[in-house]
Amino acid sequence: MADFPSVPRVGIISQARMTSTRLPGKVLMPIGGQPMLQYHVSRLREAELPIYLAITTNTTDNPLADFAADQSLPLVRGSEDDVLSRYWSCAEQYELNLIVRVTSDCPLLDGTLIRRGVEEYIRQGDARLYLSNVLERTYPRGLDFEIFSRELLAEAFQQATQPSDREHVTPFIHQNRSGRVRFRHFTRPANRSAYRLTVDTADDFELLKVLIEQHHAHQLPTDALLDLLDAHPELVALNAHIEQKKV
Template sequence: MFSSSPRIGVISQARMTSTRLPGKVLLPVAGQPLLHYHLARLQQSELPLYLAITSNATDNPLADFAAATYLPCTRGDEHDVLARYHQCAAEHELDLIVRVTSDCPLLDGQLIAEGVRTYLRQADPRLYLSNALERTFPRGFDFEVFSRELLDEAFSHAKLPSDREHVTPYIHQNRSGRVRFQHITRTPDRSQYRLTVDTADDFTLIRTLIEDFGAAELSGDELIALLDVHPELVAINQHVEQKKL
């Protein structure tokens, strides 16, 4: 059981050395870096926000951005992102963690808030809740909610490099055998839409949506409705294949 007022935080991971589009999270759109839009959307959740970046000098621009925007920032190993999350959660004494990635500039903060409320109603620290394992939302709306208990367990027992780099496989593959799952799904399914930034074409779509369609001010449902009636926008990055874990 959680305490009556668990400490909840959204931890977003970021790095400047993306293999397909280096520096993507600070690429400018309408005079602001993509990371600005990502954080502004997360603020709609009304939850505390934290940034987890690497200790490499290449990520100093991200640390500078965090300092300039008064965003708490944890720095750690480039490849052991699980350790970075664990360090951030420990530093801020979090009981419940929402995991997102910073290459999703148009995620839905209100959807995340509802996911957290759903999680808290369960009062079960063995619960893992996500909208990404059973994918029905656009890629780029992804979030995961899990307890500090599950994070501590993964940090202590996960051994595979893929478990450490991708943070939650130990949890969502139920390696302990004691995890309970809840999936947030959407009807109708819109998992074919891609609103994450991993390639130049992804960036072109996001820039077009923000600069020409005011997407930064739209709700998640409004964004999906916009893509429903503009197949030419969907086509911009429809061919992009997501990198495999």
């Protein structure tokens, strides 16, 4: 077990870009009079941890830079395809030794869940630990987070060579390419992994728009949000046919 600081410098790094292949510009599309990204950031702030936005150097992402400035969010810009390098640049620049990875197309991601995950990680006291709710999935897509140390991030940044590893940030870590990663899974008793709360297509966006504008889902804790979906199968059906893109 590699020792981990008892009081680490923690940062939530959210990756974003305007050139999504299936729904370009989605993160700034309006819901209830404000951009979808605003809901994402507001929910993350419930974790009471620093938040960083990692975007590309493309001019198409300048509106995201403007959003970050308006929200007083620290910003890192880097390669569109080498997202791993964006995370490493952010960790280095802000001297983070515990990183929470999230993606900006998840407007209902619950910061209180992330806080619980971070507290569990710190209790474990192991810099070789990877903790997430994505490998053993019991939460819906769209409530995803991954937590790992700067040590594991550095290892991936220095050793990962496959383009898919660089684009998707964590495969080198969670596939345990080093052979020295320890895993902890953040799960819930009742499996709701079939639900989809991420925005990748127009149908995904329509569901989130209805949930937020008609049911105030952005104000609900996770359990209440899942109760809402349980009670409204007609809403779940709006994007149940969407297949997640393969990593």
